[in-house]
Amino acid sequence: MTLRNILVRAYPRSWREEYGEELGAMLGQRAVSVGVVADVLAGAFRQHLRRDDPWKICGAFLFLWTVAGDLVNCHWFLLLLPPVFFITGAWTVMRDRSDTLSAARAVSKAAILAVLPDVVAVLLAGPNPVQLQDGIICFRWGIYTATILRPEWWEYFPSLARQVLPCIWVGCVGGLFGRLANGVREGLRG
């Protein structure tokens, strides 16, 4: 695969179907310098923001964030989850002009992406290295996913609802904010 193809593939699929061939042809007509690569990648990033579902973008960000948190073993990293869930919910409702339920669905999907690194970490490392963080609004589903496979962890199941529900609620509050913003926007348009 050539550098030109890699650059074109950095764009969302729906965008590539419309403009990918043209961009590829243009890149073939000029030298691809470092500046051109940076410019094309920045363009790809902007198109992902415009076209992708908010839960994918927020979920991917949280996925990387969780990996970073796991690597430095720093639990305050989890405190970023509520604001990102709020943004996911608000963004979903504002972009699609949908209802609060769609915000909850989007946040649930983003949450699954966010905890995937923990699922892998727990499966690889076993339950002992992970410290449960009661009282923090954020959570680690990985711990509970591992519970399914490790019967000795079943005692932690009751904590699941306590830690999961607040996260979904934060997304729903974001969704309500999105609906309010949509209403204000439509009101301003008259």
Add this chain to the structure above:
Amino acid sequence: MDPELLILSSLAGGPKHGYAIMQEVALFSGIELGPGTLYTAITRLVDEGWIEPAEASGRQRPYRLTGQGLEHLREQLEKMRQLASFGLRRLRTA
């Protein structure tokens, strides 16, 4: 300068494909638009309905201004003209 305005100005002279737009913009403004910047702007202009793809002759589709795009360009250039004449008047009295 706004890449979208540069593209609209270039297309005011007739339909062009991406590479030709890039070359003409560099010629009349001295600004070299990168491919990513160019296609980000083209995507937005198409979404706004200010330009539209014309019949493709090769791998690159030409784009042309729509009536709405022409109107938008005229408005923007008029605003820039007013701003420029105001600024120049102020400079003369400074």
